[in-house]
Amino acid sequence: MAQNVKTPIYLDNAATTRCDPRVVEAMLPYFTEEYGNPGSRNHRFGWASEAAVDTAREQIAALIGAQPKEIVFTSGSTEGNNLAIKGVAGMYAKAGTGQTARGHIITAMHEHKATLDPCKRLQKEGFDVTYLEPGADGIITAEMVRKAMREDTILVTIMWANNELGTINEVPEIGAVCREKSVIFHTDATQWVGKMPTDVERDNIDLMTFSGHKMYGPKGVGGIYVRRRRPRVRLVAQIEGGGQERGIRSGTLNVTGIVGLGKAAELCKQEMDSDQQRLLALRNRLETGLSEAMEHVHVNGHRERRLPNITNISFGFVEGEGLMMAIKDICCSSGSACTSASLEPSYVLKSLGIGDDLAHSSLRLSMGRWTTEAEIEFAIEKITWAVNHLRDLSPLYDMYKEGIDINAIEWQNH
Numbered sequence: 001m002a003q004n005v006k007t008p009i010y011l012d013n014a015a016t017t018r019c020d021p022r023v024v025e026a027m028l029p030y031f032t033e034e035y036g037n038p039g040s041r042n043h044r045f046g047w048a049s050e051a052a053v054d055t056a057r058e059q060i061a062a063l064i065g066a067q068p069k070e071i072v073f074t075s076g077s078t079e080g081n082n083l084a085i086k087g088v089a090g091m092y093a094k095a096g097t098g099q100t101a102r103g104h105i106i107t108a109m110h111e112h113k114a115t116l117d118p119c120k121r122l123q124k125e126g127f128d129v130t131y132l133e134p135g136a137d138g139i140i141t142a143e144m145v146r147k148a149m150r151e152d153t154i155l156v157t158i159m160w161a162n163n164e165l166g167t168i169n170e171v172p173e174i175g176a177v178c179r180e181k182s183v184i185f186h187t188d189a190t191q192w193v194g195k196m197p198t199d200v201e202r203d204n205i206d207l208m209t210f211s212g213h214k215m216y217g218p219k220g221v222g223g224i225y226v227r228r229r230r231p232r233v234r235l236v237a238q239i240e241g242g243g244q245e246r247g248i249r250s251g252t253l254n255v256t257g258i259v260g261l262g263k264a265a266e267l268c269k270q271e272m273d274s275d276q277q278r279l280l281a282l283r284n285r286l287e288t289g290l291s292e293a294m295e296h297v298h299v300n301g302h303r304e305r306r307l308p309n310i311t312n313i314s315f316g317f318v319e320g321e322g323l324m325m326a327i328k329d330i331c332c333s334s335g336s337a338c339t340s341a342s343l344e345p346s347y348v349l350k351s352l353g354i355g356d357d358l359a360h361s362s363l364r365l366s367m368g369r370w371t372t373e374a375e376i377e378f379a380i381e382k383i384t385w386a387v388n389h390l391r392d393l394s395p396l397y398d399m400y401k402e403g404i405d406i407n408a409i410e411w412q413n414h
């Protein structure tokens with residue numbers, strides 16, 4: 001086994017990242033020294049907090065090519081997606097007669113639940129929703145979106161990079177189709193922002209969701225970009241109260257979190273190129289190492305159009321639960337949704353046409369700013385050992401090796 005590795009190792013950076021210590025340091029004074037409410041307009045505690053929030057707005061705007069005024073702070077991407085999707089639906093809804101819909105929304109089958117569930121809610125409220133089926137490579141193309149467009153389409157919401165696969169949808173091109181048809185375009189860019197170059201002007205974005213804890217910032221804080229001109233996008237507020245964030249999102253600002261998010265954005269901008277190259281090398285090593293050590297190793301999703309830090313791999317002739325148990329030292333995600341009561345294979349993998357068996361036996365391994373080469377070597381050795389061990393115990397794998405066509409077997413039911 002690889003030496004000098006502290007276990008367990010963390011390969012679940014798509015679920016959340018370690019907060020960068022430089023981010024924590026930037027946040028600390030705002031707990032105990034500069035603890036003013038940025039809404040307090042008549043004393044210096046308020047002004048100091050407001051100035052800190054303004055700085056964070058500028059840091060985020062600089063990362064994504066926006067104007068500071070176009071950033072609305074939220075508690076994260078779940079809230080951001082809800083606000084963007086329900087906020088547009090509320091503002092741009094048509095009368096709807098019961099015969100005709102209140103408007104049409106285009107999304108995709110393998111979006112995050114934080115997009116799918118608001119869309120399902122809107123369906124109950126009289127909107128039509130089209131769930132695009134991705135290609136076998138996991139990609140949503142501009143052409144798919146163009147074909148799904150209707151006279152009454154009011155919103156397209158397509159994520160930039162998929163959180164289970166890392167695959168990258170044709171976002172700038174989808175934005176161009178939306179612009180041409182005067183339809184609002186929202187992208188859930190939670191896995192993208194901070195890791196890949198983003199320019200809301202060049203990339204034709206109207207609304208964009210991002211979250212602190214996916215980009216080495218704190219949990220419970222995030223934001224949405226809301227375009228203010230050409231076109232000006234208006235949203236119905238989902239949280240009402242004190243009128244903060246120009247009335248789009250009320251509630252006392254999470255100043256410490258926002259300062260952390262701003263600092264995280266600044267660091268991501270500075271370190272994007274070097275992080276990207278390092279992560280890509282680690283990811284390539286991991287995939288090559290596993291593929292060379294074993295047969296029946298399948299990388300899911302498009303091989304090139306992918307984030308550098310995520311890989312999703314299925315291992316044939318292995319049972320998913322057993323695999324997770326055997327690699328307890330490696331913290332990662334599995335294609336089996338073992339968080340729910342039922343053992344359903346991932347709906348994301350299923351949407352690509354991947355069978356239940358391979359979906360169940362898949363791992364999502366996602367690297368981050370602190371992942372080391374030694375950890376990757378450890379992961380290769382450990383996963384190879386576990387897969388080989390499980391295959392040794394597998395009657396199916398025995399049969400396969402003896403040349404029996406497993407799919408042709410008629411299993412006897414009792």
Ligand SMILES: *Cc1c(COP(=O)(O)O)cnc(C)c1O
Pocket residue numbers: 014015075076077078079112114159161162163188189190191211212214220222
């Ligand atoms: C993590 C994630 C979310 C949810 O973000 P929170 O800030 O945790 O609410 C939404 N969409 C995608 C693509 C994600 O990866």
